[in-house]
Amino acid sequence: MIPRQLQVEPTPGEAPRILARDAHRVVVDKPAGWLTHADGASARPDVVRWLGGGVGVHQRLDVDTSGVLAFSLTPAGAASLQGALQGRRAEKRYLAVVEGAPPAASGRLTGAVPAAPGQPAETRYRVLRRGAGWTLLEAQPITGRTHQIRAHLAAAGCPVRADARYGDPLDLRAPRLLLHCASLALPDGARWEAPPPPAFAPYLGEPPAALRAGLAADPDTTCYRALDGEADGHPGWTVDRYGDWLWVQHDEGAPAGPLPPARGVYTVVGRRDRSRGGQPMPALTAGEPAPLPLTVTEHGVRYLVELGPQLSTGLFLDQRPQRAWLARRAGGMRVLNTFAHAGGFSIAAATAGAETVSVDLSKAWLDRIPAQLLANGVEPSRHDAIYGDVFDWLGRLARRGERFDLVVLDPPSTSVGKKKKRWSAARDYAELAALAAPLVAPGGLLWTATNHRQLTPHRFAAKVAAGLPPGVALERVCPPPVDHPCPEGPAPVKTFVWRFP
Numbered sequence: 001m002i003p004r005q006l007q008v009e010p011t012p013g014e015a016p017r018i019l020a021r022d023a024h025r026v027v028v029d030k031p032a033g034w035l036t037h038a039d040g041a042s043a044r045p046d047v048v049r050w051l052g053g054g055v056g057v058h059q060r061l062d063v064d065t066s067g068v069l070a071f072s073l074t075p076a077g078a079a080s081l082q083g084a085l086q087g088r089r090a091e092k093r094y095l096a097v098v099e100g101a102p103p104a105a106s107g108r109l110t111g112a113v114p115a116a117p118g119q120p121a122e123t124r125y126r127v128l129r130r131g132a133g134w135t136l137l138e139a140q141p142i143t144g145r146t147h148q149i150r151a152h153l154a155a156a157g158c159p160v161r162a163d164a165r166y167g168d169p170l171d172l173r174a175p176r177l178l179l180h181c182a183s184l185a186l187p188d189g190a191r192w193e194a195p196p197p198p199a200f201a202p203y204l205g206e207p208p209a210a211l212r213a214g215l216a217a218d219p220d221t222t223c224y225r226a227l228d229g230e231a232d233g234h235p236g237w238t239v240d241r242y243g244d245w246l247w248v249q250h251d252e253g254a255p256a257g258p259l260p261p262a263r264g265v266y267t268v269v270g271r272r273d274r275s276r277g278g279q280p281m282p283a284l285t286a287g288e289p290a291p292l293p294l295t296v297t298e299h300g301v302r303y304l305v306e307l308g309p310q311l312s313t314g315l316f317l318d319q320r321p322q323r324a325w326l327a328r329r330a331g332g333m334r335v336l337n338t339f340a341h342a343g344g345f346s347i348a349a350a351t352a353g354a355e356t357v358s359v360d361l362s363k364a365w366l367d368r369i370p371a372q373l374l375a376n377g378v379e380p381s382r383h384d385a386i387y388g389d390v391f392d393w394l395g396r397l398a399r400r401g402e403r404f405d406l407v408v409l410d411p412p413s414t415s416v417g418k419k420k421k422r423w424s425a426a427r428d429y430a431e432l433a434a435l436a437a438p439l440v441a442p443g444g445l446l447w448t449a450t451n452h453r454q455l456t457p458h459r460f461a462a463k464v465a466a467g468l469p470p471g472v473a474l475e476r477v478c479p480p481p482v483d484h485p486c487p488e489g490p491a492p493v494k495t496f497v498w499r500f501p
Helices: 075-086 148-155 198-204 213-217 317-329 344-351 369-375 390-399 425-439 457-466
Strands: 017-021 025-030 066-072 091-099 106-110 122-131 134-141 179-185 191-193 223-228 237-242 245-251 264-270 283-287 294-298 301-305 334-338 355-360 383-387 404-409 414-416 422-424 440-450 473-478 494-499
Touching: 017 191, 025 075, 066 075, 066 191, 091 148, 091 198, 106 148, 122 148, 122 198, 134 148, 134 198, 198 213, 223 294, 223 317, 294 317, 301 344, 301 369, 317 344, 317 440, 334 344, 334 390, 344 355, 344 369, 355 390, 369 383, 390 425, 404 425, 422 425, 425 440, 425 457, 440 457, 457 473, 457 494
Parallel strands: 066 179, 245 264, 334 355, 334 404, 355 383, 404 440
Antiparallel strands: 017 025, 025 066, 091 134, 091 179, 106 122, 122 134, 179 191, 223 237, 237 245, 264 283, 294 301, 414 422, 440 494, 473 494
16 A cells, blocks of 8 residues: 655745855755755745755755755856766765665665666665664765665665655654765865754664754744653653643653753653552642643644643644644645544644534533634634534534545544443544545545554554545555654554545
8 A cells, every 4th residue: 555645744944954155056955845846746845946046956855855955056066066966976975764774784786776777876885873673874876866775775675764665655663754965075175064854863872852953943833742752762751842841741660751941840640550540630740830721832833732630731742743734735625623632633724724623522622622713813613613422423424414625533542432332443443434434525635543552554554444435545644753753663643644536
């Protein structure tokens, strides 16, 4: 099962950086998700337009690849770049994180590249660092075929991590393709370097703060995961930042992890033995209490969370990229958000101009939606909230002939509805998908998500597909956010987007 769209989304607010500029050349550090130049088929940002046009293009980086990219400004600059790049006298060095390990500590890879059949291709590599299930390499393309490094490493049995084209398209273990052009050197002595992006931090042995550097520096984002348990070297201990406050969750007896500075800290302790009572409620363990509600932002969208009264704050941080997609793309859509909780997906879609309907079994959570809409300058009257059992309401809405451009399914792993029937994502997700399918308008989208750990990406895709009618195609696999790393296994949260015919 291969998704139709194989590229990652550009990170909101991220843009190229100028590395060097003179009279003849301009060199940038291209982010992942950006095109080198417009492709005429998408609205993705591209570097040529960002530079204002009028530049000569002599090399390209895949949309998912980041790093050094040089352009000419004059005929002399064009001659220097063209001669070096076409004459194979330029030296390009890439960083790549691959699944597994290559056959040797260093070597030379040759063989056919699918994008350039019949043409010679050569890539040299050396191992820089090894981890559990991954290897960090330096790769040097001697020839310049399209997708050369990716194709050669995949053929050697170690595809680049999160390479949906040449690796596993369903099991993406990084927020982006982990391939980065780290340096470009020309025969005239010019050399440019681009530092590794934050997504490479866990594989370089850097501290968790390095992974979140982009989020911490973004003035439009004030909530993210600051420490992610075992993935960051602190099993049983997670820390989420909400503005100036921290939300700490840890297993009973787990060694304490580091805490960044904060005005206050709320702690939730997971008991080993709950036979004498349920999960303890959050407690303020340091500093001052947070206001109720507390306003936080994600890429400029405001959300109102509450720290303390409930085991949930009302905003699940691992779905931040999906909310960002809605805030950019949902304009003009009619969106059905099921298992809506406090309405995070609805708020994001509404800020783009979508009309939303939110369904949840908890009226208390739904009641948080209007204030969040108003906080973003959105009039609540075009946004409905339905208090009731999602399984019941999916059928009722279908019988009424309702149709939506986007239906979101993000249920809990297990639940008990009004009819006291226990539901499990691992067992019953196909039934849920079948109930939702009649509500998707022709050409519309169905978002399916789960954090059930027994559902691997492949099992989850098969489970959903079993409940969908013929002709529905897997459109996109959403990678994990950068602040929820998964260097040693599949992402805990799986989010697949399906396109209806």
